[in-house]
Amino acid sequence: MAINMITGYIGEPHVTSAQAGISHAGMYGTDRYVLDVLEGLEYELISNNLIRIKSGMVLNQGRFMGIDHNDYVDIEIDNGQNNKKRCDLIVCTYTKNVENGIESAELKNIKGISGDDYIMPEYTKGNIINNETVDEFPLYKININGLVIESIDKLFQLSSNFSKIDSNVINLTSAISGIEENINNINNHISILESEQKILWSGGSYMGDGVVVGFSEKINEQKNGIVLIWSEYDSEPQNSGFHYFYIPKKNYEGNQQSGHSIDMFLSNATFSTPAGKRLLITNTALTGSVLNTSTGTSVSGIKYYNNKYVLRAVLGV
Template sequence: MKIVSGRTGSPHVTSQQFRQMLEGIIGQGSYIITSGENLKPELSSNNLLKIRSGMMAHHGCISCVDIGTYDEVTLTNGSQGMKRIDLIVNRYTRNAETEVENCSWKVIQGKPVASNPAVPAYTSGNLQNGDLVDECPAFEVHYDGINVTEVKSLLSVTDGLSGLSRKLTNTNTNLAKANTVLENRKPIFIDSTSTGSVTFDTTNFLKSGITYAFVVAVNSNLNSGTYAQEITCKLNDVIIGKNGNYYTLTSIFSGKCSKGDRIHITSYKNGGNWSGWGTRCIFIPLS
């Protein structure tokens, strides 16, 4: 173990160590860092591409086009009646003897074909592992005949800490909305042990602006099988269901309602006494 961000009495921080730190912050891949014009490509002609100001990271190595300037990359003419894809890479090199490192643009010319051109191969290395050449694909230049039809940027633009903070804020906002939706989606259970009849006034427990599906379950029993009963369910005084002609019943009714509606359960029996009665209403939000 050795200290990096501290005084030792002599120069000791290496470019590799600095890149290690940046990889931990930005990532180990290849990205355009939000800066300047984000390395925007601009086609001046079929033979010249301008790359506007910006900065990029590749395996922790930072390179840039200075703000207020641009780089010019010379393109090779296309071929009449042929298609081609050229690759523009940010080429990292390190001199094995002097240890001098450098980054520059390089055009790798593809093979012209009649159709379905392929992207040319490049040197895929990793400068952090000591490779002397490490090329990062940045742009594809597509040709149809002698004309450039598309310049495609291959790298994503990082948002930076402010962008990350904004995304986190938006995520938290969306989570709060999702929690509200989930909260509103919870079913509501209302129970009653009233015997013979019961009224559920939804003003007391439903939320405004929401349509609910409801299910009413009534378990009712008479003390003797010689008698019979009938259970009726009404929504705002309109009958929505009946069940009966037996001394012990489980009655299920369903429908839709909203805050302010009233559900009435009434009963009729031709004799005897109630030996058991229980009612449960379940309200499920629909919208």
């Protein structure tokens, strides 16, 4: 048991393919990749019985294997059957001879089973790093309908090289900077909105008959208007079931300051406690209604529970 020198001179050949493979896997990843070089193992359909795989390079769990520049591999495809579908797989196969340790690579077709639908054939998924002797890396799925190749599906994506990764990192960094700038702008807008919001009144009122709520500032003195905030009520005001109603200040400018009667509908998500509220809203105050505490069944047959909600605040916005 010892630690071994690998990329150093020790007086004799000593670096094994397993050591090189593990080193590559550590740097590039332990999965199966098609590198973005040469023609990237693109296919060409020569006929319904022949598919050509062009030049490219595979990195399978640290083992490099590939088709050289200006070279190719032709894969034969068996005929299909009339009125039957079949799915074949073109795989890049790694094999290690258990007797002499010789490793080899091969492109081959795994023929599927003909039937009424496309069924992916089984293939061997081995762990080369753990010294398993066979691994099949699927590259293309061939869909054969009757006697014709209907479609060819690519089962891999080209792996990015370092230059593309650097470019992507630069683009990502730029995008993150843009996002950060947008977030800062949003935060600034939120800060402005928060600074422009004023609490003109707060509490917890049914806004029943004769109840008057005065504002600390007039509606037409706000930038845009007011927001009425209601919430559910169960023995006391609840921090749930909030409803927000916006009243624009345009309604209270000039000669329109005498007020408007406004009806509001409130309910929870399941409509088990529908309610209505009616308010007279003037430029300076809200006036409640006897309806705002009532319960019953309307002439339309809808049950209502107006005492299930209370006014929590009036915001100037």
